[in-house]
Amino acid sequence: LSPVNPGKGTAPASGLGAHLLLQADSIQVANTIAAGSGALTLLATGAASGKASGIALQSGASLEAQGTTVTLGGQPVDTAGGLITLVAQEGSVIMDQAASMNVSAAGAQGAGQLSVSATQGSASLKGALLGQSQTQDLGASLVVDAQSGISLAGIAEAVKGELNFAQQVSLRSRGTDKLTLGSQKAISAAQVSVVNDGGDITIQGGLHADTSTG
Secondary structure, eight states: OOOOOTTOOEEEOSSTTOEEEEEESEEEEOSEEEOTTSEEEEEEOOTTTOSOOEEEEOTTOEEEOOOOEEEETTEEEEOOOOEEEEEESSSOEEEOTTOEEEOOOOTTSOOOEEEEEEEEEEEEEOSEEEOBOSSGGGOOEEEEEEEEOOOHHHHHHHHOSTTBSOSEEEEEEOSSOOEEEOTTOEEEESEEEEEESSSOEEESSEEEEOOTTO
16 A cells, blocks of 8 residues: 655545544555544555565655644634554564654643554654653653664654653564663653563663653
């Protein structure tokens, strides 16, 4: 499945809070797919062909489930961030550095969750990960579970900035990769979890799990 739009347009789900599922052997995205304040799921199974499945967010790809401001009864109303879920059952999730995923909140609403699963492959997230909120208790969550490919430095760079994925950052590597966070990098959230099933973890920078309320 390749929802590629040569005009670089937007393929929106219908209305706020919509649920959109894309399921195929493999999925390649190079345009915008939007489900504002809703749930956007990409599921690569590989079942029909027997080939390893995978998800590729190519240059220009943008998955959008962020909140927005709408007018109801003549008054502006902010909406919460939604859910983006990427699952590659047999393969990898590869995100180009010129791609983005967004579960940010609008105004004083709660941000959403970005979940990436590639338990038989790698998770390479080089693009922009956006999960911004006004306060930490309304923050977004980032959950990555993969066999390999998780870069602590890359994740730290992707989530840096005030109140970006401020509620939870949970990372699990199931293989034998060594996970290293350099001295100039830090990951901060109310809850931070780094698990390496078969390899080492070296932290020279900072892992900061704290809450705005103490």
